[in-house]
Amino acid sequence: MPFENIKDLYEEYKKIWSLNYALSLMGWDRETYMPPADASIRGEVIGTFSELIKDQYLKLYNLVQKYEGKENLSDEEKGFIRVLNREIKYYVKVPIEIIKELDKVTSEALIVWRQAKKSSDFSKFKPYLERIVDLERKVAEYLGYEKHPYNALLDLYEEGFTVDDGDSIFNVLLPNLKDIYTKVREKNYFPETHPLEEVEYDVKDMEKINNEIIRILRMPEDSFRLDISAHPFTIRISGNDVRITTRYEGKDFKETIYSVIHESGHATYELLIDKNLEMTPLAQGASTGIHESQSRFWENIIGRSKEFIHVIYPILIKYLDFVKRYNEEEIYKYVNTIKPSLIRVDADEVTYNFHIALRYEIEKKLLSDEIKVGELPEIWNEFMDKYLGIRPKNDSEGVLQDIHWSQGSIGYFPTYTLGNVVAGMIYSSYKDLKENVRNADFDNVKTWLKEKLCKYGAIYSPKDLLRKAFGKSYDPYDLIKYLKEKYLNV
Amino acid sequence: MPFENIKDLYEEYKKIWSLNYALSLMGWDRETYMPPADASIRGEVIGTFSELIKDQYLKLYNLVQKYEGKENLSDEEKGFIRVLNREIKYYVKVPIEIIKELDKVTSEALIVWRQAKKSSDFSKFKPYLERIVDLERKVAEYLGYEKHPYNALLDLYEEGFTVDDGDSIFNVLLPNLKDIYTKVREKNYFPETHPLEEVEYDVKDMEKINNEIIRILRMPEDSFRLDISAHPFTIRISGNDVRITTRYEGKDFKETIYSVIHESGHATYELLIDKNLEMTPLAQGASTGIHESQSRFWENIIGRSKEFIHVIYPILIKYLDFVKRYNEEEIYKYVNTIKPSLIRVDADEVTYNFHIALRYEIEKKLLSDEIKVGELPEIWNEFMDKYLGIRPKNDSEGVLQDIHWSQGSIGYFPTYTLGNVVAGMIYSSYKDLKENVRNADFDNVKTWLKEKLCKYGAIYSPKDLLRKAFGKSYDPYDLIKYLKEKYLNV
Structure with a gap:
């Protein structure tokens, strides 16, 4: 038992862990099998759980204080306390x-954002985003930071x-990306679009393909599930129960396949965490960025490689006649x-990080009050022009495209790029990858x-983990x- | 808001309600979609939740005391406190x-009971059942009772x-049942067995039939689900989310159909409880017996009637070719x-209550120490002979057949008969039933x-509810x- 010196914390924490366990299951069920009439009650129960969890955390406050700076603790124990x-x-x-106040504003803002996006009218969303930015600035002040208020929020995710x-x-x-992009288009080996994007498939066939792919990826049958939801996601109930979802749009079959591989990457991380860390705060990824590195590594570096296409090609032609051509x-x-895209989630490996750079610059300057919420649509469009040479025709395909800000998630976006960066570090360090x-x-x-990474869970901070694994921190x-x-x- | 005078209780209780909500969902998921490797963690989390719920109940103890005997409360408020x-x-x-101690013994006993039943060896289970009976007797003493210790346990369920x-x-x-049974066999209109019991079906077809049946029964699509599990059950997550399960044995198609109708009866009760009672202790059935009355009423009195067969016959022949004969x-x-059966769960409407009478007599005399656990196999077999004229060949089809005692459920069995009794009272009182x-x-x-019954939830005690509905208490x-x-x- 690796938590001998902090046994009281370990035992007490199980309550929080159990509440979070149920919360995860309620979240999964809400997106998959819940009868729709229960939505508002489910929301209320989830709110009550957040309160119960908060109460339990505050109970642990004094207990954890007494271990502050204590000597002779193991790495696991130090990690637990950290x-x-x-x-x-x-x-x-x-x-x-x-x-x-943040809970209240964001729950309203989510609804307003949906309407604003639909009608492509940023002015509807503006007052809500102003309040959210204002509250997030306050949060940053309360949390404390060095140099830049954005640092306080970035630290919450990474x-x-x-x-x-x-x-x-x-x-x-x-x-460098700009340079790569220019050369890719000069060589013109990789197309901008492909006729297969328009071809429709039968959902039952695609389900069979996805099931064969998760079998090939060796996702463990006894501790993993694949279901269907409106938006693909991964959820960890425990280290023995990790679930992913996908969706079936009915055409452009790569979409559902790569969502399955992406989420399987997240799921694999959770499944590989040392089982001795179960029921502790260490039984999670080291950070949002490290987590994203796993999904990106599996989706892009493995999944979009020539070698992987070779592996799945027989499955594709087995179920999809039109692929045989x-x-x-x-x-x-x-x-x-x-191809440069206006929409982040449609972006390819080369252009994706421009979308993140744009959001990073905006969030940073919003926090330091260098720009105002009202200026965002114009700033957004200028960045898009500067980075990718394209301009949104309206706010819906511009500043209103992402859900994140309506949820109060400021500081989250950069972790997508960190995911790509760390996936690159794994690629660099893993010599037998292509052969495997x-x-x-x-x-x-x-x-x-x-x-290399996964078994440690959250024992080490992301930077420490990267140094341990690769001898260096984030290296683009x-x-x-x-x-x-x-x-x-090529 | 019907709980104006006990607002503090109402608000505090929401925590317990929310914990139970999650507990129900975890229970449902365990039997349906949970990856099997999570079983032991799920068990541990459920245990932690029981502790958390207990803590919350004890917190409410002082709060509820202050309303004891308070005047001018509504029926709902009095019911809430009761x-x-x-x-x-x-x-x-x-x-x-x-x-x-009970938790510990029963969790071991469940495993031992399974083995004992398999090898038909009561002696293995005997020491566990002795400890359980001993503990249940203590529970009865601590709870307090008048006249008979069994009364304390009966009251827990009814x-x-x-x-x-x-x-x-x-x-x-x-x-009376003996008399009816004798005449049924003399007339010989109803057979003892039927060739359809041996006919195999395709599970996909049966799923379609069950889905048509729940549509005919007007189970609400937006707040109800039917899934598959090893043993059929009903679970209420909330009044907007009630779920049932069935199983498909592959032959004797009435089994899955009547499990669906039975569980739909339980589910209907939960769905008909007044929505104003949601998130209170009143949002449940009045008692185990009243709950069973609903499932039995739907399964037997409605489901096994000539009129209902007329309604579902077209569906049966639509999907099952062999029914056309x-x-x-x-x-x-x-x-x-x-037909007299050794096994309770296989029993028909006429002979079922003999199985319960047997268990009722045994539990009653165990509690008052008139008989010993060691004598049970013989006593069981004698009762079977006396009531139904048949004798089990071994303990597996005798005293070991039910899971209940291994779980510490003593006092539960009689509610099955109460369910039948109350279903009969509904039948008597509902004039247009056959036409409907x-x-x-x-x-x-x-x-x-x-x-008549359902909307009140648990506002009234079962006897009060019956008097309100039928002008009398349980009437056989x-x-x-x-x-x-x-x-x-006939």
Whole structure:
């Protein structure tokens, strides 16, 4: 038992863990099997659970204090206290009125955002976003920060990640990506669009393909599920019960396949965390960015590779007659079209990080009050023009496209780029990757990832974990190297 | 808002309600979609939730005391306090050591009972059952009772139900049932077995039939689900989310159909409870017996009637080719075979209550120490001989057949007979029933049941509710009248 020295904390924490366990299941059920009439009661119960969890955290406050700076603790025990302190910190430092106000504003803002997006009218959403930004600035003040208020919010999603880190990553990435993009289009090996994007499929057939893919990916039958929901997601109930969802749009079959591979990447991380950490705050990913690195690694670096297409091609032609007209190379091109898109979630590997850079710049300057919410539509469009050379025709395909801000998630977006960056670091460091993928030896891939990163859960901060694994923190050059190898060596 | 005078209780109780809501969902998921590797963690979390719920109940103890005997409360408010007091009573009166000991013994006993049943060896189970009976006797002492210790346990499942009630019900039922059974066999209209019991079906077809049946029964699509599990059950998540399950054995198609109708009866009760009672202790059935009356009423009195067979016959022949060889009357006989069975769950309407009488007599005498656990196999077999004229060949088809005692459920069995008795009272009082069923007008049936019984939830004790609805408490003569009409008028 690795938590011998903090047994009281370990035992007490089980209550929080159990409440979160139920919360996860209620969340999963809401998106999959819940009869729709229960939606508002489910919302209320989830709210009550948040209160119960908060009460339990505050109860742990004094208990955890006594271990502060204590010697002779194991890495697991230090990690337990570090993560627990981070979880408690928000409730201790931010006044309850601010938390409640944020809950209230965001639950209204979500509805308003949906309407505003539908009618492409930013002015409807503006007053809500102003209140959210204002409240988030207050949250940052209460949490405390060095140098830049945005740092307080970034830290909520990515421990220790700062504006200095972000600036230096994007300063390296953007010119290199621009260069890669220009060359990709000059060579014109990868198309901008592909005829398969328009071909319709039978949902039952696609379900069979997805089931074969999760079997090939060696997702464990006894502790993993795939269901259907409006938006794909991964949820960990416990380390023995991790569930993903996908959706079936009825055409462009790569969409559902890559959502399954992406979510399977998240799920694999959760499944590979050391089982000794179960029921502790360490039984989770090291950070949002590290988590995203796993999903991106599986989706893009493995899933969109020539080797992986070779592995799944027989399955595709087994169930989808229309695929037979295309050879493996053609399918490889279909899953790797490169084209500047107005919409982030449609973006390819090369242009995706421009979308994040834009949001990062906006969030940073909103927090420091250098720009106003009212200016966002125009600023957004200018950034799009500058980065990708295209301009949204309206707010719906511009500043209103993402749900995140309506939920009060400011500081979350950069972790998408960190996910890509860390996935690049894994690629760089994993010598037998292509061979393992070509042989569909995904048990080996999992063992590699487990030993390198996953088994540690949240024992170490993301930067410490990366240094332990790769001898360095976030390094964008590995991602650039990967993209050059894949997209320019053709 | 019907709880104006006890607002503090109402608000505080929401926490318990929310914890129970999650507990129900975790229970449902465990039997339906949970990946099997999570079983032991799920068990641990459910245990933690029981602790959390207990803590919340004890917190409410002082709060509820202050309303004791207070004037000018509405029926709803009085009911709220009455039911809450009943729920708290167990935790307040029974020492935690006894509760924990019972939890421990029953969780071991469940496993031992399974093995003992498999090898048909009562001696394995005997020491566990002895400890359980001993503990249950202690529970009865701590809870307190008048006249007979069994009364304390009966009251846990059926408020106010006593040995005096039980004795007088069975004293009326048994000779009458014996008489009815003899005449049924003399007339020989209803067969003992039917060839359809051996015919295999395709599960996909049966799923379609069950889906058509729940549509005919007007189960609401937006707040109801039907799934598959090893043992059929009903669970209420909330009044807007009630779920049932069934199973498909692959032959004898009436089994899955009547499990669906039975569970739909339970579900209908939950769905008909006044929505104003949601999130209170009143949002549940009045008692286990009243709940069973609903499932039995739908399953037997409606479902096994000639009128209902007329309604579902077209669906049966639509999906099951082999049914076409039988006319409606023949299907009516197939679903109403009458034959003494060794196994309670296989018993028909006429002989079922003998199985309960046997268990009632045994539980009563165990509690008063008139008989010993070691004597049970022999006593069981003698009762079977006396009541039904058949003798189990071994303990597996005798004293070991039911799971209940291994779970510490002593006092539960009689509620099955109460369910039949109350279903008979409904039959007696509902004049247009046959017409409504023949016309498949199940909305009307539901309105009748709602106004008569269901909408009140647990506002009134079961006896008060029956007096309000029928002007009398449990009356076995209505059941006898129903059985005579159905089985002797042929």
